[in-house]
Amino acid sequence: MKNHLIKTGYSILFLMALWLLFFNGKLMAQEPQFVASAKAVVVVGERFQLQYRFTAEGVNFKGPIIKDFNTLSGPSPSTSSSVQIINGQVSREVSYTFTYILEAFKEGKFVIPPATITYNNKQYSSNGLTISVNAGRQVPTSGQSPQQGGQQQQSTADIDVFLKAEISNVTPYIGEQIIISYKLYFNNQIAGHDGFQKLSSFPGFWVKDLLANQRDIPTKKEVYKNKQYNVAEVRRFALFPQRAGEIEIIPKETDLTVRVQTASRRRSSDSFFDSFFNDPFFNSRYSDVKKKIVSNGFTINVKPTPTKDKPDNFSGAVGTFTMKSQIDNTEVKANEPITIKLTVQGAGNIELFDLPNIVFPTDFEVFDPEMKSDIKVANTGVSGTRTFEYLIIPRNPGNFKIKPIEFSSFNPAQGAYNVQRSPEYSITVQRGDGSSSVITYGGTVRQEGIQIIGSDIRHIKLSPYNFSNIGVYFFRSYLYYLLLIIPFLLTIAILIIWRKEMKKRADVELMRNLKSNKIARKRLKQANIFMKAGNENEFYNEIARASWGYLSDKLNIPVSELSMDNVNSRLLAKGLKEETIQQFIETLKQTEFARFAPGTKDENMERLYSGALEIITKIEKELK
CATH class of the missing domain: 2.60.40 (Immunoglobulin-like)
Known part of the structure; x- marks a missing residue:
């Protein structure tokens, strides 16, 4: 009984000691501090730092809206931590700092409002700042001294x-x-x-x-x-x-x-x-x-484009555009190529919208279109022509129709959508004569890339023949039945694979997703050519088209509906890591600012090219 009381007393003391340690830690914990700091007095043209320091691991930092100063960079985050051991007590201090580089451009006294940050589901606000901007110092006269021959x-x-x-x-x-x-x-x-x-x-x-x-x-x-x-x-x-x-x-x-x-x-x-x-x-x-x-x-x-009367196939074309279509042949034999050319001409965002969607008969094999652009720049703005050339090959004889091709654009001057349609094309496909039974594609939509092979009949096999021994019959043997079943099984397998392939090709969203990496790498390859040629403007345009176009194809969202604000949520829904998403957003930002970044032009272009290629490859690996 006595031993039991002693053990109970020790347990009570141990629990009290743990409670005191926990309570002491609670008392020693300090409320996080969120402090803004900057110079109180600057002159016009002076550059200075604006810093926000938070003594905890906060999230969702929201900086102030700065209208009275030029924001040259920021917010740039940094982290510092320190650990102290005093009388056996271990304390750790962590602080997060967000830094802006500002420049004063006008005289006066201006107020910078507070910033906010979130910690443990609680929002903290910093202090506001008042900065006085004085006139700049007078520039001395070159080559003169104040006392040279007089005042x-x-x-x-x-x-x-x-x-x-x-x-x-x-x-x-x-x-x-x-x-x-x-x-x-x-x-x-x-x-x-x-x-x-x-x-x-x-x-x-x-x-x-x-x-x-x-x-x-x-x-x-x-x-x-x-x-x-x-x-x-x-x-x-x-x-x-x-x-x-x-x-x-x-x-x-x-x-x-x-x-x-x-x-x-x-x-x-x-x-x-x-x-x-x-x-x-x-x-x-x-x-x-x-x-x-x-x-x-x-x-x-x-203003967003109106939702009323918005066509389903609207792909972001804003301006005044006209579309016309051409077909080179409507009567062909099976396996002979046909070329359909779409031309969009006008003034507006002609470089930013997607090509019209065309529904071809399932018996037609369709290759990736070749796109050509003739962009003209004048004082009145951007105009030009974009041409989409499709190569299609009918595989079976019959009468087919290609439905009218629709191109939708928004005319801001009229405040209304404009839908243009091509004529319906009727195509008659006759049975081939055998000379074009096998066709290979050379990688271009021009007809010169189509090659016909196997134009001759195989020779009949002559002697010597292979005879079987007397008494051994192939008919009704195991091999006979096996070879009889194999074609049937192969036919079923081919039909299943063919149906899956046709279903996949009919899924436009899936095909865009599958080809997104290929198209992005093609644009990056073109950007590399511009970089080597020193063509800075075309390089940055191609990098931006590769990044935004890849994201549009992967997420199946038109480029016009993408922005920095919704990229994060869209990629998170795809299951990408937060680190990868932030790296991709940073690459998009660098695309806009790289040409004005410090360093040589070649270094900036090389760094941006490598970063875009790396992040697209990384996203492809994570989405597999």
């Missing part, structure tokens, strides 16, 4: 130059073409500029440079606010919004070197000579002054 006076108030952005439409539809132009107004001599490359980044838009082939920048005279200026259109782009909602086009900046006139006041003992030498005609000099100018910005309200 020199110079002021940047004499610099009369500014950058003005103009846009054709601030309420477009998804995929509708809008034109943005950046004009430089100046009355001073421009001694140098940075190439105006900072004016070409537009997140949320598909961008086409309309002045890419223009070598010189023409100028003209224009009156603005009752004052005459020299005006040069330095950049002009066609923008195609890729998602609905508000999209901010932030003010763009550029660096100029402006040549201004300066004057020096000379003092002498004679007031007569003072007035003579201080005359502007005799006493004027020029110096080059660095000037940072900032354009105006826009808020674009992108």
Whole structure:
């Protein structure tokens, strides 16, 4: 009995010790801190860091909407941790930091609102920040000293130059073409500029440079606010919004070197000579002054295309387009090729929509279409022609019909859908004469790729013959019955395989999924050719088409309905790892920003090409 009481007492003490340790740990646990920090005072043109630090492993960080500063990069996450052991007590501190690089472009006092983050299903908000932006320091005159022959006076108030952005439409539809132009107004001599490359980044838009082939920048005279200026259109782009909602086009900046006139006041003992030498005609000099100018910005309200009367086969074509079709032959023999050509012509997002869906008879073998594009760029925007050429081969004789081919587009000027149809084609297929019984495909839709083989009859086998021994009969032997059953089984197997293959080919979604990797690699191969040729614009366009096109085929979603916002959820539904999804989204972002990233152009293109190839290969492996 005594031993039992002692054991019970020890158990109670042990449980109390565990409770005290747990309670002590709870008391020592501190509430996570979420703190924002940045410089309180900056000058115009200065770049500085904005940091958000959270002392726990938080998720779903949402940064503030920053309108009064240029966001050069961010948020860039980083993690730090430390472990301390004091008097046997182990404590671990983890902090997550999200960093922005901002640049001030106008004077004033501005408020940066709080950011939010989630930890243990609880949302935390940081503190807000107030930042004062003062005027920049005055640029000294080159080649002059303040005391050289007298007191020199110079002021940047004499610099009369500014950058003005103009846009054709601030309420477009998804995929509708809008034109943005950046004009430089100046009355001073421009001694140098940075190439105006900072004016070409537009997140949320598909961008086409309309002045890419223009070598010189023409100028003209224009009156603005009752004052005459020299005006040069330095950049002009066609923008195609890729998602609905508000999209901010932030003010763009550029660096100029402006040549201004300066004057020096000379003092002498004679007031007569003072007035003579201080005359502007005799006493004027020029110096080059660095000037940072900032354009105006826009808020674009992108409207989705209407759901009312929306055709089922609408593939994202927005603009004014016409479609025509051609067929080279309607009377052929079995196994002879037929070519059907579709031509879509017009102005709009002609490079971004999918080809029309054509339903062919099941007795026709259809090869992948060859696509050709003739894109024209002018001041009015992007237009051109896309041609889809199909090669089909009827395998059996008979009378067949190809239903009218439908092409649907949305006309933003009319606010309505336009459905165009080709004529119905009646094809008469006669029985072949035997000379074209076997056909192979050479890998191109041109008829030169079709080759006919086996054009001769096999020879009758002559002696010597193989005779069986007397008394041994092949008829009704095991081998006889086996060989009799094998053709029947083979026929059933071939029918089953053939039905599965026909069902697979009729499934357009499945075929797009199966061919997505092949099409993406074909586009990456073309991008590699552009990279080796140093064709930067075409390289980035091909990389973007490969990434978005692959995703469209894999998820069976038109490119026009894809965005950064729904990519994550769509890929998660496919069973991809979160790490792979984030890597793919990062590759899409790099596609938009790579041409403006630091480093040489060759390094940026090589890095982006390798990353796109790697992530597409990785997704293919995970989806198998």
